[in-house]
Amino acid sequence: xxxxxxxxxxxxxxxxxxxxxxxxxxxxxxxxxxxxxxxxxxxxxxxxxxxxxxxxxxxxxxxxxxxxxxxxxxxxxxxxxxxxxxxxxxxxxxxxxxxxxxxxxxxxxxxxxxxxxxxxxxxxxxxxxxxxxxxxxxxxxxxxxxxxxxxxxxxxxxxxxxxxxxxxxxxxxxxxxxxxxxxxxxxxxxxxxxxxxxxxxxxxxxxxxxxxxxxxxxxxxxxxxxxxxxxxxxxxxxxxxxxxxxxxxxxxxxxxxxxxxxxxxxxxxxxxxxxxxxxxxxxxxxxxxxxxxx
DNA sequence: AGACACCTGTAT
DNA sequence: ATACAGGTGTCT
Numbered sequence: 361x362x363x364x365x366x367x368x369x370x371x372x373x374x375x376x377x378x379x380x381x382x383x384x385x386x387x388x389x390x391x392x393x394x395x396x397x398x399x400x401x402x403x404x405x406x407x408x409x410x411x412x413x414x415x416x417x418x419x420x421x422x423x424x425x426x427x428x429x430x431x432x433x434x435x436x437x438x439x440x441x442x443x444x445x446x447x448x449x450x451x452x453x454x455x456x457x458x459x460x461x462x463x464x465x466x467x468x469x470x471x472x473x474x475x476x477x478x479x480x481x482x483x484x485x486x487x488x489x490x491x492x493x494x495x496x497x498x499x500x501x502x503x504x505x506x507x508x509x510x511x512x513x514x515x516x517x518x519x520x521x522x523x524x525x526x527x528x529x530x531x532x533x534x535x536x537x538x539x540x541x542x543x544x545x546x547x548x549x550x551x552x553x554x555x556x557x558x559x560x561x562x563x564x565x566x567x568x569x570x571x572x573x574x575x576x577x578x579x580x581x582x583x584x585x586x587x588x589x590x591x592x593x594x595x596x597x598x599x600x601x602x603x604x605x606x607x608x609x610x611x612x613x614x615x616x617x618x619x620x621x622x623x624x625x626x627x628x629x630x631x632x633x634x635x636x637x638x639x640x641x642x643x644x645x646x647x648x649x650x651x652x653x654x
Numbered sequence: 655a656g657a658c659a660c661c662t663g664t665a666t
Numbered sequence: 667a668t669a670c671a672g673g674t675g676t677c678t
Protein backbone atom coordinates (compact mmCIF):
# COMPACT_ATOMS: atom_id res chain seq x y z
CA UNK A 361 0.00 0.00 0.00
CA UNK A 362 0.95 3.56 -0.12
CA UNK A 363 3.53 4.35 2.52
CA UNK A 364 4.76 7.87 3.17
CA UNK A 365 6.49 8.43 -0.21
CA UNK A 366 3.49 7.12 -2.14
CA UNK A 367 0.98 9.19 -0.16
CA UNK A 368 3.14 12.26 -0.59
CA UNK A 369 3.32 11.61 -4.34
CA UNK A 370 -0.45 11.28 -4.52
CA UNK A 371 -0.76 14.57 -2.64
CA UNK A 372 1.62 16.43 -4.93
CA UNK A 373 0.04 15.04 -8.09
CA UNK A 374 -3.49 15.80 -6.87
CA UNK A 375 -2.82 19.41 -5.89
CA UNK A 376 -3.05 20.98 -9.36
CA UNK A 377 -6.39 19.29 -10.03
CA UNK A 378 -7.99 20.96 -7.03
CA UNK A 379 -7.27 24.55 -8.04
CA UNK A 380 -10.31 26.67 -8.91
CA UNK A 381 -12.67 23.76 -8.50
CA UNK A 382 -15.80 23.21 -6.51
CA UNK A 383 -17.20 19.88 -5.38
CA UNK A 384 -20.59 18.77 -6.68
CA UNK A 385 -22.81 16.15 -5.06
CA UNK A 386 -20.77 13.04 -4.25
CA UNK A 387 -21.83 9.70 -5.67
CA UNK A 388 -21.39 7.03 -3.03
CA UNK A 389 -21.33 3.58 -4.57
CA UNK A 390 -20.33 1.78 -1.41
CA UNK A 391 -21.55 3.31 1.80
CA UNK A 392 -19.56 2.09 4.75
CA UNK A 393 -16.21 3.00 3.26
CA UNK A 394 -16.87 6.63 4.01
CA UNK A 395 -17.92 7.52 7.51
CA UNK A 396 -18.46 10.47 9.76
CA UNK A 397 -18.25 10.49 13.56
CA UNK A 398 -20.21 13.76 13.73
CA UNK A 399 -24.00 13.36 13.40
CA UNK A 400 -24.49 16.89 12.06
CA UNK A 401 -22.57 16.22 8.88
CA UNK A 402 -23.76 14.35 5.78
CA UNK A 403 -22.11 13.41 2.50
CA UNK A 404 -24.33 15.95 0.73
CA UNK A 405 -22.65 18.67 2.80
CA UNK A 406 -19.60 18.21 0.61
CA UNK A 407 -21.63 19.63 -2.27
CA UNK A 408 -20.44 23.17 -2.96
CA UNK A 409 -17.20 22.87 -0.98
CA UNK A 410 -13.95 24.22 -2.31
CA UNK A 411 -10.55 22.78 -1.66
CA UNK A 412 -8.69 24.82 0.95
CA UNK A 413 -5.65 22.64 1.58
CA UNK A 414 -4.34 19.14 1.02
CA UNK A 415 -1.79 18.01 3.56
CA UNK A 416 -0.28 14.73 4.69
CA UNK A 417 0.29 13.23 8.11
CA UNK A 418 2.05 9.87 8.09
CA UNK A 419 0.10 7.71 5.64
CA UNK A 420 -2.98 9.92 5.88
CA UNK A 421 -4.06 12.64 3.52
CA UNK A 422 -6.00 15.50 5.10
CA UNK A 423 -8.18 17.44 2.72
CA UNK A 424 -9.57 20.66 4.12
CA UNK A 425 -12.78 21.81 2.46
CA UNK A 426 -14.45 25.16 2.84
CA UNK A 427 -17.91 26.46 2.10
CA UNK A 428 -19.04 29.98 2.82
CA UNK A 429 -21.18 30.30 5.91
CA UNK A 430 -20.12 26.92 7.30
CA UNK A 431 -17.29 25.59 9.41
CA UNK A 432 -14.57 23.89 7.40
CA UNK A 433 -14.78 20.16 6.81
CA UNK A 434 -11.84 17.78 6.90
CA UNK A 435 -11.84 14.70 4.69
CA UNK A 436 -9.30 12.17 5.87
CA UNK A 437 -8.02 9.50 3.48
CA UNK A 438 -6.09 6.35 4.33
CA UNK A 439 -5.16 4.08 1.46
CA UNK A 440 -4.90 0.75 3.25
CA UNK A 441 -3.24 -1.71 0.90
CA UNK A 442 -4.89 -0.97 -2.43
CA UNK A 443 -6.60 2.39 -2.09
CA UNK A 444 -6.35 4.77 -5.05
CA UNK A 445 -7.39 8.39 -5.41
CA UNK A 446 -7.51 9.33 -9.05
CA UNK A 447 -8.43 12.35 -11.09
CA UNK A 448 -10.26 11.35 -14.26
CA UNK A 449 -10.43 13.86 -17.06
CA UNK A 450 -12.41 13.92 -19.09
CA UNK A 451 -15.02 12.37 -16.79
CA UNK A 452 -16.32 8.91 -17.72
CA UNK A 453 -19.41 9.00 -19.90
CA UNK A 454 -21.49 7.16 -17.35
CA UNK A 455 -21.28 5.02 -14.25
CA UNK A 456 -20.54 1.87 -16.21
CA UNK A 457 -17.37 3.50 -17.56
CA UNK A 458 -15.85 3.84 -14.10
CA UNK A 459 -12.86 1.70 -13.18
CA UNK A 460 -13.68 -1.45 -11.24
CA UNK A 461 -13.90 -1.16 -7.44
CA UNK A 462 -14.76 2.52 -7.59
CA UNK A 463 -16.51 3.32 -4.33
CA UNK A 464 -16.86 7.07 -4.39
CA UNK A 465 -17.09 9.68 -7.15
CA UNK A 466 -16.52 13.38 -6.47
CA UNK A 467 -17.30 15.56 -9.49
CA UNK A 468 -15.33 18.81 -9.72
CA UNK A 469 -16.91 21.90 -11.24
CA UNK A 470 -15.13 24.87 -12.75
CA UNK A 471 -16.22 28.47 -12.14
CA UNK A 472 -18.97 28.07 -14.75
CA UNK A 473 -20.32 25.00 -12.92
CA UNK A 474 -19.25 22.67 -15.68
CA UNK A 475 -17.92 19.27 -14.68
CA UNK A 476 -14.28 19.31 -15.75
CA UNK A 477 -13.08 16.16 -14.07
CA UNK A 478 -14.04 13.70 -11.39
CA UNK A 479 -12.08 12.41 -8.45
CA UNK A 480 -12.66 8.77 -7.73
CA UNK A 481 -11.78 6.60 -4.78
CA UNK A 482 -11.20 2.98 -5.68
CA UNK A 483 -9.93 0.27 -3.42
CA UNK A 484 -9.80 -3.37 -4.42
CA UNK A 485 -9.32 -4.84 -0.97
CA UNK A 486 -11.29 -2.15 0.83
CA UNK A 487 -8.84 -1.79 3.70
CA UNK A 488 -8.74 1.95 3.07
CA UNK A 489 -10.74 4.48 5.03
CA UNK A 490 -12.44 7.78 4.26
CA UNK A 491 -13.56 9.87 7.20
CA UNK A 492 -15.02 13.36 7.16
CA UNK A 493 -15.69 15.61 10.11
CA UNK A 494 -15.69 19.25 11.16
CA UNK A 495 -12.13 20.44 10.77
CA UNK A 496 -11.94 21.57 14.38
CA UNK A 497 -13.20 18.27 15.73
CA UNK A 498 -10.39 15.86 14.87
CA UNK A 499 -10.78 14.74 18.47
CA UNK A 500 -13.89 12.87 17.27
CA UNK A 501 -11.80 10.63 15.12
CA UNK A 502 -11.33 7.58 17.28
CA UNK A 503 -8.78 5.62 15.31
CA UNK A 504 -7.11 8.83 14.32
CA UNK A 505 -4.08 10.96 14.32
CA UNK A 506 -4.03 10.21 18.01
CA UNK A 507 -0.77 8.42 18.35
CA UNK A 508 1.09 9.25 15.20
CA UNK A 509 4.74 9.87 15.91
CA UNK A 510 6.81 12.64 14.33
CA UNK A 511 7.14 13.01 10.57
CA UNK A 512 10.32 11.15 9.57
CA UNK A 513 11.21 14.10 7.32
CA UNK A 514 10.49 16.67 10.02
CA UNK A 515 12.65 18.27 12.69
CA UNK A 516 11.31 16.14 15.54
CA UNK A 517 12.49 12.85 14.08
CA UNK A 518 15.88 12.66 15.76
CA UNK A 519 18.30 9.99 16.99
CA UNK A 520 17.42 11.05 20.53
CA UNK A 521 13.74 10.49 19.82
CA UNK A 522 14.43 7.07 18.31
CA UNK A 523 16.51 6.07 21.31
CA UNK A 524 13.88 7.28 23.74
CA UNK A 525 11.15 5.33 21.94
CA UNK A 526 13.36 2.27 21.62
CA UNK A 527 13.69 2.12 25.37
CA UNK A 528 9.91 2.03 25.67
CA UNK A 529 9.78 -1.04 23.41
CA UNK A 530 12.70 -3.00 24.84
CA UNK A 531 11.98 -6.40 23.36
CA UNK A 532 10.29 -5.42 20.12
CA UNK A 533 12.24 -6.46 17.00
CA UNK A 534 13.46 -3.40 15.10
CA UNK A 535 11.31 -4.24 12.08
CA UNK A 536 8.15 -4.16 14.21
CA UNK A 537 9.41 -1.15 16.12
CA UNK A 538 9.76 0.94 12.98
CA UNK A 539 6.40 -0.18 11.60
CA UNK A 540 4.75 1.27 14.69
CA UNK A 541 3.22 4.54 13.49
CA UNK A 542 3.91 6.18 16.84
CA UNK A 543 7.62 5.82 16.11
CA UNK A 544 7.89 6.97 12.53
CA UNK A 545 4.58 8.10 11.07
CA UNK A 546 4.34 6.82 7.52
CA UNK A 547 6.93 4.06 7.52
CA UNK A 548 5.68 0.77 6.08
CA UNK A 549 7.15 -2.59 5.25
CA UNK A 550 9.02 -1.60 2.09
CA UNK A 551 10.86 1.32 3.61
CA UNK A 552 11.51 -0.47 6.90
CA UNK A 553 13.17 -3.32 4.98
CA UNK A 554 15.25 -0.87 2.99
CA UNK A 555 16.19 1.39 5.91
CA UNK A 556 17.36 -1.45 8.13
CA UNK A 557 19.53 -2.76 5.32
CA UNK A 558 21.03 0.66 4.64
CA UNK A 559 21.83 1.09 8.34
CA UNK A 560 23.08 -2.49 8.65
CA UNK A 561 20.74 -3.26 11.51
CA UNK A 562 19.13 -6.67 11.86
CA UNK A 563 15.32 -6.57 11.71
CA UNK A 564 15.42 -9.03 14.62
CA UNK A 565 17.51 -6.84 16.90
CA UNK A 566 15.51 -5.88 20.00
CA UNK A 567 14.76 -2.17 20.02
CA UNK A 568 16.04 -1.89 23.56
CA UNK A 569 19.56 -2.71 22.37
CA UNK A 570 19.69 0.03 19.75
CA UNK A 571 22.94 1.93 20.19
CA UNK A 572 23.33 5.70 19.87
CA UNK A 573 25.35 5.18 16.71
CA UNK A 574 22.70 2.95 15.21
CA UNK A 575 19.96 5.46 16.02
CA UNK A 576 22.01 8.19 14.37
CA UNK A 577 22.59 6.10 11.27
CA UNK A 578 19.00 4.95 11.05
CA UNK A 579 17.63 8.45 11.39
CA UNK A 580 19.83 9.67 8.57
CA UNK A 581 19.17 6.66 6.33
CA UNK A 582 15.40 6.91 6.77
CA UNK A 583 15.45 10.59 5.79
CA UNK A 584 17.57 10.00 2.71
CA UNK A 585 15.62 6.91 1.69
CA UNK A 586 12.22 8.59 1.91
CA UNK A 587 13.51 11.68 0.13
CA UNK A 588 14.84 9.56 -2.74
CA UNK A 589 11.63 7.54 -2.88
CA UNK A 590 9.49 10.68 -3.15
CA UNK A 591 11.79 11.96 -5.90
CA UNK A 592 11.09 8.72 -7.78
CA UNK A 593 7.34 8.99 -7.32
CA UNK A 594 7.17 6.14 -4.79
CA UNK A 595 7.20 2.36 -5.31
CA UNK A 596 4.64 0.74 -7.60
CA UNK A 597 4.61 -2.97 -6.83
CA UNK A 598 1.04 -3.70 -7.83
CA UNK A 599 -1.76 -1.24 -7.40
CA UNK A 600 -0.25 2.03 -6.34
CA UNK A 601 -0.66 4.93 -8.81
CA UNK A 602 -0.54 8.68 -8.38
CA UNK A 603 -3.54 10.97 -8.95
CA UNK A 604 -2.95 10.82 -12.70
CA UNK A 605 -2.72 7.04 -12.76
CA UNK A 606 1.04 7.06 -13.20
CA UNK A 607 3.30 4.47 -11.58
CA UNK A 608 6.21 5.30 -9.35
CA UNK A 609 9.59 3.81 -10.13
CA UNK A 610 11.43 3.59 -6.82
CA UNK A 611 10.84 -0.18 -6.89
CA UNK A 612 13.71 -0.28 -9.38
CA UNK A 613 15.99 0.90 -6.59
CA UNK A 614 14.87 -1.51 -3.87
CA UNK A 615 17.93 -3.24 -2.43
CA UNK A 616 16.32 -5.98 -0.33
CA UNK A 617 12.54 -5.70 -0.27
CA UNK A 618 11.10 -8.64 -2.19
CA UNK A 619 14.57 -10.00 -2.92
CA UNK A 620 14.78 -12.96 -0.56
CA UNK A 621 17.12 -15.66 -1.89
CA UNK A 622 18.95 -13.22 -4.14
CA UNK A 623 22.51 -12.04 -3.53
CA UNK A 624 23.07 -9.13 -1.17
CA UNK A 625 23.90 -6.02 -3.22
CA UNK A 626 26.61 -5.17 -0.69
CA UNK A 627 28.37 -8.48 0.04
CA UNK A 628 26.87 -11.04 -2.30
CA UNK A 629 25.73 -13.41 0.42
CA UNK A 630 22.22 -14.77 0.03
CA UNK A 631 19.49 -12.50 1.43
CA UNK A 632 17.30 -14.27 3.96
CA UNK A 633 13.61 -13.95 4.70
CA UNK A 634 11.98 -13.77 8.12
CA UNK A 635 8.40 -13.34 9.25
CA UNK A 636 8.49 -10.70 11.98
CA UNK A 637 5.27 -9.51 13.51
CA UNK A 638 3.42 -11.23 10.70
CA UNK A 639 5.25 -9.30 7.99
CA UNK A 640 7.88 -10.64 5.63
CA UNK A 641 11.24 -8.98 6.14
CA UNK A 642 14.29 -9.50 3.94
CA UNK A 643 17.78 -8.91 5.30
CA UNK A 644 21.42 -9.85 4.82
CA UNK A 645 22.72 -12.11 7.61
CA UNK A 646 26.25 -10.85 6.96
CA UNK A 647 25.61 -7.10 6.66
CA UNK A 648 22.86 -7.02 9.31
CA UNK A 649 24.19 -9.47 11.89
CA UNK A 650 22.43 -10.36 15.12
CA UNK A 651 23.60 -11.00 17.77
CA UNK A 652 26.01 -8.20 17.01
CA UNK A 653 28.98 -9.95 18.56
CA UNK A 654 29.02 -12.63 15.90
C1' DA B 655 4.72 -10.83 20.58
C1' DG B 656 1.79 -13.49 17.88
C1' DA B 657 -2.61 -15.03 15.57
C1' DC B 658 -6.31 -13.62 13.15
C1' DA B 659 -9.61 -10.62 10.84
C1' DC B 660 -10.78 -7.51 7.35
C1' DC B 661 -10.87 -8.11 1.45
C1' DT B 662 -9.64 -9.24 -3.57
C1' DG B 663 -6.47 -10.43 -7.14
C1' DT B 664 -2.58 -12.86 -8.75
C1' DA B 665 0.86 -16.33 -8.88
C1' DT B 666 2.14 -21.13 -8.15
C1' DA C 667 -6.32 -25.27 -4.02
C1' DT C 668 -3.16 -22.59 -1.47
C1' DA C 669 -0.09 -18.79 -0.41
C1' DC C 670 0.74 -14.21 -0.46
C1' DA C 671 0.50 -8.90 -0.97
C1' DG C 672 2.66 -1.21 0.41
C1' DG C 673 -1.99 -1.86 6.62
C1' DT C 674 -4.14 -1.74 10.88
C1' DG C 675 -7.15 -3.18 14.62
C1' DT C 676 -8.48 -6.58 18.14
C1' DC C 677 -7.86 -10.49 20.80
C1' DT C 678 -5.07 -13.73 23.27
